[in-house]
Amino acid sequence: MDPAGFAPITGRFVRWAALGAIASMLPRTLRHRMAGVVGNGVLREDGLVELMRAGWSFRRHVLVPPVYTDEQIREVPVPVQVLLGARSTLHDAQAVAARLADITPSWRVEIVPGTGHSLPVEAPDLVAERILTFPRPGGTATPKHSTNNR
Template sequence: MDGGTRAQVGHFTSEAAEREFRAAYDTAMTLWPPHDTIDVETGFGITRVYRRGPVAGEPIVLLHGHGANASTWYHQVAELGRHRPVYAIDTIDDPGGSVQRRPVTGSGDAAAWLSEVLAGLDLTRAHLVGLSYGGWLVLNQAVHRPERLASVTLLDPGGLEKVPARFLLGLFAAVFAMRAPASWRPPLARLLAVHALVERSEIMDPVLLGAHAFRPHRSPARRFTDDELRRVTVPTQLILAARTTLMRPARALARARRLLPLRHSEIVPGIGHAIPLEAPDLVTDRVLGFADRTADQI
């Protein structure tokens, strides 16, 4: 097992907890505009995918962060879907619509799983976008199985640096802060740079229920080696948050510029780790613009 995986097939601690989660998850997906639901069979289980947009065009594929689900892209999907086919994937071993049957034991398995999903969707050239752990999966794909990728966009991704203790401590602090009176949450969100404290309850309810009742826990995403990052040849866009606690953004950006084929990179001032939720229009603009600039390039 390497970092960024669960040791066993993900599962809820009880049927009651799973029912409560499913109800909350269904409510979260009502924030999406009309869309299609696709279940893709893979060697690791059934992967839930949501689709919106035209038939033609190189698609955009979205991968959410750890413990979340596709609903968290609700800000972006309508506008992205006006221009290109857009697919949002529920990671196979996170609580969501996917049904896992076999563990993902490391980087090779993670890349194999995502390749099977892209093949099952009949996507031969996709613009892959990921936040946090989803960004780790995107970067991992570019390292190990890039053959179906047209470009990658990394939003405050795992893998550029070792996950620091302060990030994990921040998650625990956020859980306690969620119990604070509603009037306290905006200042706490600013202080801790944790947008979850002020995000819509429809989005946060399934995430919190999953954090409480979905096991086993995932190990922190591992740092990719210099040699691995040098293997990436896919056009890459990197967007970091100035107030992220996942890494030291200036140092991570310097490493990425040294090792990755970056076509665009920036550090967004004033925001924390949850870039698509805190700067939704910026993410939509950057994703569409990068897909347009790299479309059909060989």
Template sequence: MTSIYTSPAGARTIEAKYGELLAGWPVPAQHQRVPTREGETFVVASGPADAPPLVLLHGSGSNALMWTPDVAAWSERFRVYAVDLIGEPGLSAPARPPLTSGAYPLWLGDVLDALGVARASVVAVSLGGWLALDFATRHPERVERLVLLTPAGVAKAKVAGVLGAVLLKPFGEWGKQKSVELLLGPEVRRQQGSAEFVRLMSQHYRYRREPVPVVDDAAMQRVTMPTLAILGARDTFIDTPRTAARLARLVPSATVRVLPEIGHLLPAQTTPVLEFLTSP
């Protein structure tokens, strides 16, 4: 199996930086390592142990750190589990089974079982959004509410933004910064910690190249739980109009919001997501 990093030294660099940033987690937390069929999975757990469970799934090229702006508010009402996806630059196993294999919903089921969570609300972004949606179509009884932030897999992905970012990369640090902005949107300028971590990974991490499969109509119609989708109108990855249209047509329980002038990286959605999760 090809390593997800360019070298063992690169893997150690990413892991060390991740550990350094995890020390700044904004609320008290427990670090858990749970067994799954794909290997050990790392989870950051916050909030009261007896509160309703909330599972967070990040996107590709990311880890649990992406939830640091949200976790303080959400952990007041929920037992929050920020899960490091397998095959990504976190502390979970580097396993990358094919996205079409059906392995990822099985893996997520293992994670929930190991955490003792029979049913949970799920908030997920990008690749994590595809995984959450796929899991919800197969196991709707295990998902209380579903929040999809710029989710992959609802419509075929764009390629123009990715190609543009690749063309900018040879132009030194300016090109790298512009590449990050082109891919993620202008919000990245206000999240420099994220941009710095992305640049570090561009040196040491092998991003996924496999296209995300589109969830078919019949499966989408099995998503019956209350669902909130938030999209960026200027997303260079996600085909926002088609994603919004498919969700509206196939998931009657879905509320779809499109944010104007926003790319793939959304501004903080802490409050609207919390309001949705706690609404009657």
């Protein structure tokens, strides 16, 4: 879901992430209003913002993922589905989709209109449907209803 690694991370994404972090410190009502302004639907998800705030006290090294080479992408031996946010700040969704279509035409690549990098928050029903209908190894889709209570 709008993954890194298919194009270089740009300053646009870094600014988006920084604005989201700053906006997450605002009171709830103002933070919810700012979600649209900064294009970050996560700011409307109070539980996710609480988790993000809880992680502020941990020291971490922010890794910038490398861009996968065409050869690395071709070597992936399993079925792949990539959902891209049409308004993603991480990359140009059209360019990534075109690159993947050229390299791995068997992959299911979809650009989801009206969404950004927070695609699972902005279109949860669509994301769930795509996951449940994606073929598993062996060629079958995940059953929509399971009677298995593991």
